Amino acid sequence: MDKETQRKWDSASRTLDLFTYGENRRLGPHKRQMLSKIHGATLMVAAGTGNDFEFFPPGQHIVAIDISPKMLERAAKKAAAYQGTIELCEVDVCELPFPDASFDTVVTVCTFCSVPRPVVGLRELHRVLKPGGQVLMFEHVRSKIGPFSIFLDLMTPLSRRFGPDLNRDTVGNVQKAGFRLRREENVYLDIVKIIEAVKESA
C-alpha cells in the first residue's frame, strides 16, 4: 500500500465533494452515458467519496475500491443509497487482491491522473479483466494543443501536491498496459475524455 498517496487522498477527502459539485452537474450526463455500458462483474477503481455512484445504472453489483479509508467512509452512505449493491474495499490499484480474469468491466472516473505508477495500475486492471472485458474511463489528460499543454505542464508540480497530475498521457498508458483502444471521445477540448479499451481475447 502506497502510504504517501493514501495520506494525500485522506486529506483531500474533506474537500472533494465541494470541488466536484460543478463537475457532477456539468459532466454528469457524459458519465451516465459511459456508465450505461457496464455489464457483468464490475470493478470501480478510485471510488472517492462515491460521487459517481448516482450515475451507475440501477440493479448492478459493483466492487468499488479506493486507496483512502477516509474517502470510503464518506462513500458508504452514497453506496447504501444506490439501487443495487456496491461493495467498498480499501485497495491500492497497483496491488489488486483479486484473481486473474475476475471482472467483465472496469470503470475509472478521474483516476489515472492520480495513480503514481499509472502503467502498473493499468496492467493490474488488465490482469483482473476477463479476456474480451472492457475498461471504461472518464479521465482528464495532457492536451496536445501547445499553449494548453505548456500550462498543464507548468501547473502539475503544484496540483500534484494536493490532488491530481494535469499532464498524463492516459490514452498512451492504456495502450502500453496491453489494452486495445476501442473508442476515444473528447468531452471538453482534448483534455477531458471518455476512453474505452478492451482486453483482447486470448
Add this chain to the structure above:
Amino acid sequence: MYFVIGDYMAGMLIGALTALGVRAVVWPGMDMVIAMLLGMAVGMAIHLILGLLLAPLLEMFYTMMPAMVIGMYGGMLFGMRDSMAAGSQTLGAAAVVGALFGAIVVFGLKVYDCTLRGVVVDTGD
C-alpha cells in the same frame, strides 16, 4: 444555461480583475518587455486564485482553461497597452476592456471546443 452564463461571468470577472491588477503595477513609460512579463505574472496569479474559487461551481477545466488564456495572454496585452498609455484612461474603462477581453476568450474557447468535441477513435466493436 447556468453554466453558459457562469462561464461568461467568470471570464469577464477574471478579465476585469486582470486589467485592474495590471493597471496597479504597470505605469506609462515602463519598459514594454518588463510590463508584458509583469502583466503576465499578475494575470497568472489572479487566474489561479479566481480559478480555484470558481472551479467548484463551474468544473475545474471549464474554469481553468479560459482563465489561463485570459490571465496569461490578457495580462501580457494589458501590460503592453498600459506601458504605452494606449487608451482606457480611467480604471472603469480598463475594467470594461478586461471584461470584454474575457468574454471574447470564453466565446473563442467555446467555438474551439465545438470543433474538438466528439469521437476521435471508434473501432465500431
